[in-house]
Structures are given as structure tokens and as C-alpha cells.
Amino acid sequence: MAEHSSTRAPVTYDSCAHIEGPFYHGTKSVLEAGAELVPGYGSNFQQSRVSNNIYFSALVETAAWGAELATALAGSGERGHIYVVEPMDPFEDDPNVTDKRFPGNPTQSYRTRHPLRVVAEVESWQGHPPEVLKGMLDHLAQLREQGLDVIED
Template identity: 45%
Template sequence: MTEALDAGPFFHGTKADLRVGDLLTAGFPSNYRPEVVMNHIYFTALPDGAGLAAELAPGDGAPRVYLVEPTGAFENDPNVTDKKFPGNPTRSYRSSAPIRIVGETDDWTRLTPEARQTWRERLAVLRADERGEIIN
């Protein structure tokens, strides 16, 4: 486990309608590779990073960004830190323990429809590329 770079606050983006006190857990399909069941729950210290995840999450609900707190140990997300960026500039983390919803924020930047489409196209390319594996 690597040392996390900060202590929060932390955010999680989704289209799920959640309440304060709800726990988010691992064991669900990846938003980016639905055939992969995730061993971790992911979160970030950047509200706009959580907003991006919310915008790209599957489902018909409105994108939402929640303030969360880890209930156990967490580590830097190796999918973006070790593979793509030295250090952790995206301030992205993951935990095998649940994270608890402590609030919701609307202080994040929404994507334009064009930007959302560009991200969806990028994800489609990653899904088709065998090298775009998820470190689970």
C-alpha cells in the first residue's frame, strides 16, 4: 500500500441517488470495462474528477458528486498514477473497504455535450484496446 498524498476532502461521482450515511462498496462492474467486477471503490480529492466520473457513469440518472469518507485503508489509484502519471496529480484513490456518503456538492464543472461525447469515444477506444486493462 502506498502512502496517500492527502487527507481529503474526498469525492465520488455517480448517477446513483444516494443519502448521507449510505456506504459504497466494491464488487460492482467497472464503469469503464463492465465485464470486470471491481475489487475496490474509487474516489478522488478533486470535485471535477468525481464530476467526470459521474458524467460518464452508466445509467439514466443525473450525474451527482458526493462527499465521501473512507472507512478503512486506501491507496493511490494505480490505474492513473503508476501507469500514466508519476505521483498522483489526479489525487485519485481506491479502497477495498466501503466509503461513506457524508454530503453532496454541486460545486464541480459540468461537461459540455461535445466534451462528454469525446470522453465516451476515448473510453470506447480503451475498451477495444487489450492494453487498456484495469489494475484490479
């Protein structure tokens, strides 16, 4: 799944046409097919922060993290939702995960300052075991306490 960072071309606004979907977006929100997701709303991951981008992935597994973390951080006991989305304009690698812990973009995570159109909801997806989700939430809380919960947006 992971590509070596020296052999992969970065995905940029000027060079993203070679990346094909389907693409997925995980969220706490209930959305309808045809809805457009746009930047400029509150971040799911940092209170009082407005997100300048919409984040999405070519992997359902990555979108599952988005759905589960968004609902858990909102204090909801719900599972969240994953949608098939299509970018309406160019996009780029998500710099928050690309070339960080692992070379390249193994989570196939992207972001855009342009709208994403909701195509359909993914009805059947595998969430993380409760202890794994709790571990990620604990890690995020620790980063927040240390002032290291930086989001490049």
C-alpha cells in the same frame, strides 16, 4: 497541482494518513448521507466486471469524470452525482492513473477495498462540455476495441 513522482511518497494502505480530505466519489447512483459504498458490485466502466475497489478523489473535477462517464456508459441522459465521502479504513493511490500519463498522482485519485461513508451530495459542480465528454467516450471505445481498456483492480 502535479507533484514530481521522485519527490512524492506513494500513498499505500500502510501510509495514507497524511492525505486529508475532503474526498469525492462520482457515480450514476442516487445515495443518501450515511450510506456505505462497498466493493463487490458491477463496474461502471466494464460490463460483467465486478469491482474489487471503491474509487474516489480529493478533487471535485476528477469525481465529475466519474459521474459523467458512469451515467453516459449506462446510457442515461442524466448528469450523475458527486458525493463527499470519507474512507473508513486505509486506501492507496489508484494505479490506473498514478505515474501513467503524468508523473505522480495529479488527479489525486485513490481506491480502497474498504467502505466509504457518504457524507453529503455536492449540489453545485461543473461538468465537462458535451464535446469533451464525447471525446473521452470515443477514446474509451477505441481502447476497448483495441483490447487496451485494462483496469488494475
